[in-house]
Amino acid sequence: MVSAVDQKNNTFTISGKEATRVFKVTDKTSIMKGAAAGTMKDIADNEEVSGAYWKNSDGTLEAKFVKLGPMEKKAASPAPKSKSASARWTKRQAAQSSAASRTTDRLDESGGVAGRAFSSASLRNKS
Numbered sequence: 001m002v003s004a005v006d007q008k009n010n011t012f013t014i015s016g017k018e019a020t021r022v023f024k025v026t027d028k029t030s031i032m033k034g035a036a037a038g039t040m041k042d043i044a045d046n047e048e049v050s051g052a053y054w055k056n057s058d059g060t061l062e063a064k065f066v067k068l069g070p071m072e073k074k075a076a077s078p079a080p081k082s083k084s085a086s087a088r089w090t091k092r093q094a095a096q097s098s099a100a101s102r103t104t105d106r107l108d109e110s111g112g113v114a115g116r117a118f119s120s121a122s123l124r125n126k127s
Helices: 083-105 120-125
Strands: 002-006 011-015 020-024 030-033 049-055 061-068 113-119
Touching: 020 061
Parallel strands: 030 061
Antiparallel strands: 002 011, 011 020, 049 061, 049 113
16 A cells, blocks of 8 residues: 655655555656556555556666556456366466566666566565
8 A cells, every 4th residue: 555655756655564665656657547547646645556667776666657546356267178278278377477577577778677566465465
């Protein structure tokens, strides 16, 4: 959950049991409120947020995109029907996971890390 918003400096903070992170909103940040576009003014205290950020070389966290509201729960995947379908399903999942890992670790032009995700729910649940 958002624990603080600084409209003047275009930042918001999410806090958990062990970690607190401050994210900078820039003109490059995409903010979504439901299906509509949002603005920095839509980010409020005690609101669930999720998104992705870049970690800049100076250690600051720049929000890449922010989704306001609770995270959507993904529907469970149907069980594979046969052993061969199961093998294909597992390979596809492994390939998607591997591709996601490569994307997360790619560096952007400014030396920051692209594609790191954040969620106020996941930060809050860390023990």
